[in-house]
Amino acid sequence: SDSDPLQDFCVAELNGTLSINGFPCKPISKVRSSDFFFDGFTKEGNTSNGVGSAVTSGNVLAFPGVNTLGISMNRVDFAPGGVNPPHIHPRASETGVIIRGEVLVGFITTGNVYHSKVLKFGEMFVIPRGLAHFQMNVGKGKAMVITAFNSQLPGTTILSLALFASNPPLPIKVLTKTFQVEEKVINDIKSKFIF
Ligand code: GLV
Ligand code: MN
Known part of the structure; x- marks a missing residue:
């Protein structure tokens, strides 16, 4: 459950210009x-x-x-x-x-x-x-x-x-040290996630 509504509904106005926690309501x-x-x-x-x-x-x-x-x-x-x-x-x-x-x-x-x-x-x-x-x-x-x-x-x-597959990528040293493997292993895994 997100926060409780204060009215029956609030159909989202997805292209609203306001920035709030959620979306503004359609009239x-x-x-x-x-x-x-x-x-x-x-x-x-x-x-x-x-x-x-x-x-x-x-x-x-x-x-x-x-x-x-x-x-x-x-x-x-x-x-x-x-x-x-x-x-x-x-x-x-x-x-x-x-x-x-x-x-x-x-x-x-x-x-x-x-x-x-x-x-x-x-x-x-x-x-x-x-x-x-x-x-x-x-x-x-x-x-x-x-x-x-x-x-x-x-x-x-x-x-x-x-x-x-983050953008930009994590530093490769973070991944080699975390998984305790060579760069090649990391690069092999990464190569699968180029969509
Ligand atoms: C399944 O785990 C889903 O997020 O829909
Ligand atoms: Mn899930």
């Missing part, structure tokens, strides 16, 4: 029923990429009707063997339900304890706020998961990209 006279419905999850995401997964976001940027309401959702599609790589949401806990396939869901606590389970249709999981987590399709066919967050904009730090 009530311009609010339509369509502001409260979102069809972004009706199509499968394109999983033809290195990790074999695709996240379709239903956050405030895609679905301005959730502005100030403290909620949002994602659709995550997986090719066989696809992984939604380890990542963190700094502003939300996450829950999810498996719609299709067999999915290994795991997270790691701040004490480095790993919790995981393989889930099937209808089964749910919860990821506490800020903890690193992933999902991997371990079934034979495609998989699909719907996730939900107690934030209108949970934020996502994908650990691999944060470390190996």
